[in-house]
Amino acid sequence: MTSTLATFLSLAVDGIAYGMMLFLISVGLTITLGVMRVVNLTHSAFAMIGGYIALWFIQRAGVHFFLAVPLAVVVTMAIGAVLERTLYRWVYGTHGLGQLLMTIGLTFIITAIVKNLAGTQLQSLPLPSSLQGNFSVGPLTLSVYRAFLIGASAAVALALWLGIERTAFGARLRAAVDNQRMARCVGINVPAVFSATFAIGCGLAALGGALGSPMLPLEPYYGLKYLVIVLIVVAVGGLGSLRGSLYAALLLGLIDTLGRYYLPALGAFVIYLAVLAILLVRPRGLVAN
């Protein structure tokens, strides 16, 4: 295998890993935005909360990495559920700009709380020894952590798909999305379905934030810093489409990583050019609803 091909494949794997992490963080938002029609700009802050809680479990409670992450997901889901029942009632009560302002305000509040509790220093989850190091596949050297990230995200994506297509809850969710009024008529508790979906979205964001912390370090301003890339994934994928956000995340991850290597003069701008091109061709996203 030539070294250019090896380089390309190595970059491709990196790009896919990055994209998968973006998918995890963004998929919850595409659901909230597309399904519940709520502009929830606090979403990336939930990713941060998940990361910090996992960090707390590992550092203060001495819990192992592979237990701390699921625990953090559950705790963040609980936080999301509580907020949804309380603060978000107000958010549902307004439209567009009102929702935007409220959720951005909530992000600022969360940022301040986290800064007070955790400090401004960057932190990331210490990886267990089983996830450290590299392994070789032919001439390629891949990092164990990135391979794990790809695997875990793929498993989550599969579980999500199965959950939506094959379970009763998934059927209720699809019904509520397609025609809310009809779903209510048929006896589906739409608010309950949406609340559960919101919590699941937060949990997924938490998973992305925790697993992705070596690449996106945790700090109080995380919620604002990475909000744009998350919104891009959702917009390019198509609001409300899980498949769309998966394709968009992978595509953008690949374009970003490959672009930075092969077109360094354009630097970080490659991804924005790509977004522009995609949205010009398909304004409603890759998988329009």
Added chain:
Amino acid sequence: MRIAKRVAGLLCAAAAVAAAGTAAAAEIKVGLLSQFSGAYTWWGREYQRGVDLYLAQRGGKFGEHTITVLSRDEAGSNPQRARQLSQELVVRDKVQYLIGGVFTPTVLGAADVINQTKTPYVILNSGTSSVTDKSQYYVRAGFTQWTVSIPLVQWAYDQGMKNAVVLAADYAPGHDALEAFGQTFTKLGGKIVGEIKVPMGTTDFSSYLQRVRDLKPQAVFMFMPVGPMSAGMIRSFKERELDKAGITLLVTNEAQEEDIAPIGDAALGLTSALHYSPYLDTPLNKEFVTAYKAKYGKDELPSVASVAAYDGMRLIEQMVRATNGVKDGDKAMAAIKGYKWDSPRGPVSIDPRTREIVQNVYMRKVEKIDGKLGNKVFHTYPAVKDPWHEINK
């Protein structure tokens, strides 16, 4: 009655003269400009600590003059606000000296004010060399990027590294660093095989490190703004085992104790050049660190910021004594040109031509010291003058 009025008048006059007399030995105000909010509060804390420690050791007075420090928040890289703050401090609060500055734009924001009011400004940060040329009332107690970069390049060349890649963040200080590293290395006889600019805000460094691997240099000279970019790059460098591929990563401020802590053990062995390390093994530094820990906590460590603030107050003391507490910018500046003293960072002096600080630059390696990551000094380049000013005479 008239005599009583006269006597009363004379007494008042006498009291006024007496008051004016004691006012000469009364309060002198110093304005401290730093970051006290937002993402850079560390700088505010460190400057305040250095200033407070120095004053505490002097009993709050320089000679007979009591010193009051007024701290103001620059709040981000905001030159307009810095200008406004310095104006208020000088005109309304009547400070005689300004000290601090965290970013180049904020330091330069005060240039007009200090020129018009002839107020000396002791610069504690901003690594840009040309700043001191913008006003004759600037004196630097911090460092410049050129000062620490040249010894780093010299050291690498002396170790036998003949080809290198320069890797810097894509913004003005990064471009300066690219120039400093590149020019110096080429002048010594080395070869720059690649120049990589990393856009600000990058979080995934895969592409850039892949390029480093493909270029196969012996050394990588890196300059990143301290924060997620430097931590991410250093960590990714280790994860990709580029050090095992025979490539040495060389940095300057990115290896500060405060910033390598989040990187963890991946930072072990990192070689850097800087003008200070809290682990510097001299009696004066050991005293300084002990005093710092006694005042601020046994787990706390001084840094380049607190040592700059500490030395900055020393400069202000020298200026206060030379002017006898009366505001005279020109006399004050004349007093510190050529001034030499022993700082916790080693013997230092102020270059009379450029008003830059001349100091030692140390080569350090990150090791585990007392269970924490710290920089151990293994080589000293003595009395380094700011190279940019030497080149651009």
